[in-house]
Amino acid sequence: MLNLTMPTFVQVIEFLGTFAFAISGIRLASAKKFDWFGAYVVGVATAVGGGTFRDMMLGVTPFWMTDSIYLVCSGMALLCVIMFSKYLIRLNNTFFIFDAIGLALFTVVGVQKTLDCGYHLWVAIIMGTMTGAAGGVIRDVFINEIPLIFRKEIYAMACVIGGIVYGICNIMDMNMHFTHILCGTSVFLVRILAVKFHICLPTLKGGEE
Amino acid sequence: MLNLTMPTFVQVIEFLGTFAFAISGIRLASAKKFDWFGAYVVGVATAVGGGTFRDMMLGVTPFWMTDSIYLVCSGMALLCVIMFSKYLIRLNNTFFIFDAIGLALFTVVGVQKTLDCGYHLWVAIIMGTMTGAAGGVIRDVFINEIPLIFRKEIYAMACVIGGIVYGICNIMDMNMHFTHILCGTSVFLVRILAVKFHICLPTLKGGEE
Amino acid sequence: MLNLTMPTFVQVIEFLGTFAFAISGIRLASAKKFDWFGAYVVGVATAVGGGTFRDMMLGVTPFWMTDSIYLVCSGMALLCVIMFSKYLIRLNNTFFIFDAIGLALFTVVGVQKTLDCGYHLWVAIIMGTMTGAAGGVIRDVFINEIPLIFRKEIYAMACVIGGIVYGICNIMDMNMHFTHILCGTSVFLVRILAVKFHICLPTLKGGEE
Numbered sequence: 001m002l003n004l005t006m007p008t009f010v011q012v013i014e015f016l017g018t019f020a021f022a023i024s025g026i027r028l029a030s031a032k033k034f035d036w037f038g039a040y041v042v043g044v045a046t047a048v049g050g051g052t053f054r055d056m057m058l059g060v061t062p063f064w065m066t067d068s069i070y071l072v073c074s075g076m077a078l079l080c081v082i083m084f085s086k087y088l089i090r091l092n093n094t095f096f097i098f099d100a101i102g103l104a105l106f107t108v109v110g111v112q113k114t115l116d117c118g119y120h121l122w123v124a125i126i127m128g129t130m131t132g133a134a135g136g137v138i139r140d141v142f143i144n145e146i147p148l149i150f151r152k153e154i155y156a157m158a159c160v161i162g163g164i165v166y167g168i169c170n171i172m173d174m175n176m177h178f179t180h181i182l183c184g185t186s187v188f189l190v191r192i193l194a195v196k197f198h199i200c201l202p203t204l205k206g207g208e209e
Numbered sequence: 210m211l212n213l214t215m216p217t218f219v220q221v222i223e224f225l226g227t228f229a230f231a232i233s234g235i236r237l238a239s240a241k242k243f244d245w246f247g248a249y250v251v252g253v254a255t256a257v258g259g260g261t262f263r264d265m266m267l268g269v270t271p272f273w274m275t276d277s278i279y280l281v282c283s284g285m286a287l288l289c290v291i292m293f294s295k296y297l298i299r300l301n302n303t304f305f306i307f308d309a310i311g312l313a314l315f316t317v318v319g320v321q322k323t324l325d326c327g328y329h330l331w332v333a334i335i336m337g338t339m340t341g342a343a344g345g346v347i348r349d350v351f352i353n354e355i356p357l358i359f360r361k362e363i364y365a366m367a368c369v370i371g372g373i374v375y376g377i378c379n380i381m382d383m384n385m386h387f388t389h390i391l392c393g394t395s396v397f398l399v400r401i402l403a404v405k406f407h408i409c410l411p412t413l414k415g416g417e418e
Numbered sequence: 419m420l421n422l423t424m425p426t427f428v429q430v431i432e433f434l435g436t437f438a439f440a441i442s443g444i445r446l447a448s449a450k451k452f453d454w455f456g457a458y459v460v461g462v463a464t465a466v467g468g469g470t471f472r473d474m475m476l477g478v479t480p481f482w483m484t485d486s487i488y489l490v491c492s493g494m495a496l497l498c499v500i501m502f503s504k505y506l507i508r509l510n511n512t513f514f515i516f517d518a519i520g521l522a523l524f525t526v527v528g529v530q531k532t533l534d535c536g537y538h539l540w541v542a543i544i545m546g547t548m549t550g551a552a553g554g555v556i557r558d559v560f561i562n563e564i565p566l567i568f569r570k571e572i573y574a575m576a577c578v579i580g581g582i583v584y585g586i587c588n589i590m591d592m593n594m595h596f597t598h599i600l601c602g603t604s605v606f607l608v609r610i611l612a613v614k615f616h617i618c619l620p621t622l623k624g625g626e627e
Contacts, residue, residue, distance in 0.1 A: 057270075059268075122277055146352065147247070151241075204248050
């Protein structure tokens, strides 16, 4: 998003994040025997779905409609899965790191964009979380599974914590660049630590039957 | 919604309705072993999902983004389920009444807001129904079940009937306060009677295979 | 859409397309024992869901909110299924033709509307595809099945090809009427040929487990 004004480092990170998100969608779709087109749609939805809902709620044009890089990036992810599917399993750890980086960056972008639109911080935290995590929910709805992030290691919660860090930095009147880095780092660290130590939120008991 | 201008009685009703909707989402999520965060998301989606889609279609900012009460209310519902899950089953009838009250109130709010935006009555009836019933559909998509309201006792149809009552009141040039009460009461009564006497709409035969 | 300014022929075609889409939703819903209301909702969602998401992304009012013909048409489809369900199976080929016509027309409408809003051609191709194919995805999410179009004969891909034909016509500075006809015809032919010769896109291997 806004990739004409942001420095190149962020663009590279964002590309890697989009790529990792798209790969995760495409691989889950391929496990369900989707065809190339279906897998691409699931990959795109995973990568841009969260940001699209955020933008529709904010009342602005979905970010991917003004810059084709996100769809191109998802297309490259599809090519990779088609050509190198056998070798991708070995790269699981790499993709996991990319995914965590993407989650962190998407959260920062979502929080910042919502604040720029003039909303309260609590709305921004929700929108940051949605930017990072809603794509995975849409992916799981498409492949007809119960959304993974509602049951496994801390994922969306990492975005919420990152958003709170953002808010604390704001209250302390910190420089924006530093705020972004602290917010993103906290999302990244929470996610990495959660998976390394299998930290899950408690589940509920006492369902309807 | 609009809780600065409406009288306190409506706010209390709306709070109870949101609470009942959130409880229903959280309890169904807990039956699927969702974690606290996942259950909260399902609860929020049940409570505000319908109104969010309504507002996106009307081209206005989703109502919960300007007032945090809806998310706070859903959070309190989560706390209740966590702390009192054992005792909640005994309260099933209470929640059913709350849910019917919420359905009635959400319908009135949805119809009124759509008319205020300058749309025809038939659009308002659809939006009122969506406000009341779409949250339950989103909930069931998240927990990967076929939406309940498409198969069980009259639910969304009660909203449609309420919307028609609203329209009749309008044609008869009734006072707005009275129109709201008649519309809400008819939704509430249809829903209560449908469940009490197990009134279902007929189902279709002749599926594709 | 825009049915005041378009000639009657397009209106007839659009009516048939909406009807065929609604029929497909209602019949799949009836196979899942939905009640009349649920079946109607699934039918409407199939018929207007794609265009609704398109319009929300474009930032305009969903097309069906300004013209009741789409909901009336879906209601007539419901009546047909209720009354003639036994005879509908014999008409499968007729519905398949209607569906392909609807797909073609919806694609043309979606591409044109997006270009009219000032977006690039690649956005218009995506929006044309979404107008034609997203309704079927929403239908399958509602009935809790893996979206059919992600796995079966070429469907959404036909819309993409039609969009590309539209773009080529544009580059060649062709007259708009002719462009529409070429675009629609190519969607229709690709779809018909794909089903006749069972042309599928390749599926992916190398899923996550």
